[in-house]
Amino acid sequence: MTIPTRYRDVLLKDSHGELTITRNLEGGLLIYPRSEWEERRKVIMNLPTKSRGIQRLLVGNAQDVEIDSAGRVLIAPELRNIAGIIKDVVLVGMGHSFELWDAERYAELQAKDLEEIDPDDLGDFVL
Secondary structure, X not given: OEOOHHHHHHHHHHXXXXXXXXXXXXXXXXXXXXXXXXXXXXXXXXXXXXXXXXXXXXXOOOEEEEOOOOOEOOOOHHHHHHHOOOOOEEEEEOOOOEEEEEHHHHXXXXXXXXXXXXXXXXXXXXX
C-alpha cells in the first residue's frame, strides 16, 4: 500500500518510517507510528488477566513494517485476510494512528455510523 504524501512526509520525519500494523476490533486494521504503538502496547500488556483475549488480538497480530523508498508498506497476507482487503482500501487518519479498511467494508461502516449518530451526543460541538 502506498502511504499518501501528506502522511508519509510526517511519518518519515517523526517516526523514521517505522510503523506497526495490527487488527482493530471492528474488522479493519490499525496502523501506528512505532513509538506510539510501543506506548499502546505497554498499556495493553498491563491490562488485567481477564483481558488476555484483547492482548492476543492486538499484540499477537501486531507486525512491524517500514515505509520503503517508494513510500509503500507491505501489509502481510494474514492481516489483509483479517480485514478482508482484496484490492481497494481506505486509509483514515485518526490523530495518533490510522485505520485501514477494505473500501467496500468502509462504505458499509460509514452508512451504519450515519444511521447510529445521535446529534445529542455531540454536546456543544456544531457541525
